[in-house]
């Protein structure tokens with residue numbers, strides 16, 4: 797069973813292999829990372845780990861039984877109990893519910909492990925697969941996203957209220973507001 801694991805230094809080679817193998821696939825729907833990302837991979841990876849250590853971000857990798865990376869799921873810009881969610885799944889694993897299951901799991905961890913109350917994610921209008929992932933995981937559209945945030949594309953912000961979603965999962969009705 798693939799496992800969602802917090803990113804650590806030992807994941808570097810598998811993450812690089814994942815990003816290289818899927819570069820063209822990702823670039824068809826989101827901004828390409830650029831040549832510098834690959835040329836300076838080690839330094840950038842170390843910088844990510846430092847950001848994670850500082851509590852600004854929390855990075856996760858979905859690791860297959862053979863140690864390869866199937867997907868990356870990240871909580872970034874953590875502030876005021878809110879974070880921005882980003883994700884990408886390997887082309888060979890696409891269309892099997894991998895992203896939806898991992899986003900659901902990370903939403904649970906976001907509240908339980910990181911003390912978050914709200915997750916936000918922006919996706920372009922063309923990225924129907926990502927919109928489906930978000931809505932299946934309980935996110936709702938809350939407004940237009942600045943194209944500068946989406947590599948110049950028009951898009952939408954989605955939001956998940958983690959407290960409300962845990963109440964729904966527990967099958968309880970929310971307490972009446974006093």
Ligand SMILES: CC(C)(COP(=O)(O)OP(=O)(O)OC[C@H]1O[C@@H](n2cnc3c(N)ncnc32)[C@H](O)[C@@H]1OP(=O)(O)O)[C@@H](O)C(=O)NCCC(=O)NCCS
Nearest residue numbers: 825883884885890891892893894895896919924925926928
């Ligand atoms: C978006 C992405 C993470 C989805 O990963 P995934 O594991 O294939 O997602 P899931 O299988 O959980 O769900 C995808 C849904 O989109 C649907 N889908 C996939 N491609 C589609 C397309 N081109 N048009 C319409 N629907 C599409 C699938 O059928 C599925 O819906 P269903 O369950 O109703 O059948 C993956 O395509 C990816 O990494 N894309 C590039 C990076 C990216 O766009 N990241 C998101 C940035 S906001």
